[in-house]
Amino acid sequence: MRHERGPAVSVSVTHGPRMLVLLLLVASLGACGLPRSGPTKREIFAGSTVKGGDAHVVSVTRAVARATAVTPAFGFSAGFRDAGLVGSDTIAAGDTLGLTVFENVRDDPLLGNTGQRVSSLNQVQVDGQGYIFVPYAGRVKAEGQTPEGLRQAITRKLDTQTPDPQVTVQRLAGDGSTVTVSGAVSGQGVFPIERPTRSLSTMLAKAGGVSIPTGTAIVRVTRGGQTGKVWLEDLYRNPGLDIALRSGDVIVVEEDTRSFVALGATGAQSRIPFETQNLSALEAIAQVGGLNTGLADPTGVFVFRSESAEIANLVTGRNDLSGDQRMIYMLDLTEPTGIFEARDFMIRDGDTLYVTEAPFVQWRKTLGAVTGTVGAADTLSTVGPGR
CATH class of the missing domain: 3.30.1950.10 (wza like domain)
Known part of the structure; x- marks a missing residue:
């Protein structure tokens, strides 16, 4: 009987310290935390105003997407729009x-x-x-x-x-009636206002067209002390924006400088420039290579931004907020309408797009760290202090 029970006692004595080490490692890893790209969804909610934090966490709905759809409004004032075409034969100083x-x-x-x-x-x-x-x-x-x-x-x-x-x-x-064209155009220079080039679009064509993607090209015109600007695509779509030129006009074509930051479990983590005039959350996700399928939690897609009090009151259902507010908009792509909400929600300049890691990822990291540490401990134990 003693001979049969001996091995059982031996196994218990041998594995007891290993189990104790494993439990201590799990506890210590849980306390210290593992490497990760940012806060978990639970930690984000813990920092919300309802938990005593200073950020408003709002789930994106159709109404929220509509209320926050603010895009830059460009255009020309009446002084630009009401100016008629200069007569092609009108004489000017310098002619x-x-x-x-x-x-x-x-x-x-x-x-x-x-x-x-x-x-x-x-x-x-x-x-x-x-x-x-x-x-x-x-x-x-x-x-x-x-x-x-x-x-x-x-x-x-x-x-x-x-x-x-x-x-x-x-x-x-026509050297007396000239305009200056510079910036992202194929041919910069000083051009006379002649019969074929009396409007903004024709003068841009005279300069060889723009040298940047049309989706991010902005055309700025300065006349005297006034400046107006339009998206190049809007200029081509709306004839009313194709203003008549005046002698001394300065035309500058510049590229859109807006950008957002992508962090977390996305295909790219960096500062991303806008590629189009309007950019939805769904397009922004696609622009950074989509969600990382091995890490991302599709229920935890967040957009961090500072919002005006007017919009913050509207999306939170309050009327007592004043000053800029820290807003965190949450998208759940697993919901039946989640893709639609992401398509309708507009990204703005300076936004931070953050995707949380799936819960199992932390478990996988914990288990990997624990098993690796235990294996290292076993190696040291087999070597022994005398070797």
């Missing part, structure tokens, strides 16, 4: 003109030599005050006039000095 005067005399012409009835004045520059100088006619206001209007003005001044003068005026260059 170069060509004048020809036909005189109805042969022996003693006013402008030419004897026997010369035709006098040409080429490369007549319109000065900074908008005037040109014509011999025997003096200073004549040219800026703002058409070539026909200027022709009539010169004719009236010469008519008293030479019989029936015939005058022609030609606008040789």
